[in-house]
Amino acid sequence: MSVDTHDQTLANIDDAIRTERDPERAMRRVVEVLKHQMPHYTWVGIYLLEGDELVLGPFLGKPSPHTRIRIGSGICGAAARERETIIVDDVNADSRYLACSLETKSEIVVPIMSGARVVGEIDIDSDQPAAFGDGDKRLLESVASLLAPVIGSSA
Numbered sequence: 001m002s003v004d005t006h007d008q009t010l011a012n013i014d015d016a017i018r019t020e021r022d023p024e025r026a027m028r029r030v031v032e033v034l035k036h037q038m039p040h041y042t043w044v045g046i047y048l049l050e051g052d053e054l055v056l057g058p059f060l061g062k063p064s065p066h067t068r069i070r071i072g073s074g075i076c077g078a079a080a081r082e083r084e085t086i087i088v089d090d091v092n093a094d095s096r097y098l099a100c101s102l103e104t105k106s107e108i109v110v111p112i113m114s115g116a117r118v119v120g121e122i123d124i125d126s127d128q129p130a131a132f133g134d135g136d137k138r139l140l141e142s143v144a145s146l147l148a149p150v151i152g153s154s155a
């Protein structure tokens, strides 16, 4: 995906967050923009941290059985514990992986940080193997920075 597409996606997300006052609706708009503008993003969701669990918020794609994930569990829980973006090129080769859909081949999980504290995550699955690279990481870490104050105000 080109840098231009990433810039456009980020601009659309920035616009959605600025114009939407309700946190839940703002998060939903972000999920919609990412799902519609990035064709290789098959499942897009936002988890919010509640206590020591990640709780599924807005998402687009098949319903996931993993609506609550403990810190340290799955790739989502690992990213929350490490406070780092995790990219998995082949989910079936990663013992941490909690399956959401049989078609999923790769995944990226980006923590949403408020200072040093994890407040949520952006989780994206792709039906293509090794679908996520540095460009996706940069884009989604920028989106996470834009989302942090939105999520902070919804907690």
Ligand code: SME
Pocket (backbone or CB within 6 Å): 043, 045, 064, 066, 069, 073, 074, 075, 076, 077, 096, 097, 098, 099, 100, 107, 123, 125
């Ligand atoms: N695959 C994630 C679980 C969430 S579903 O993909 C939506 C994980 O391993 O934590």
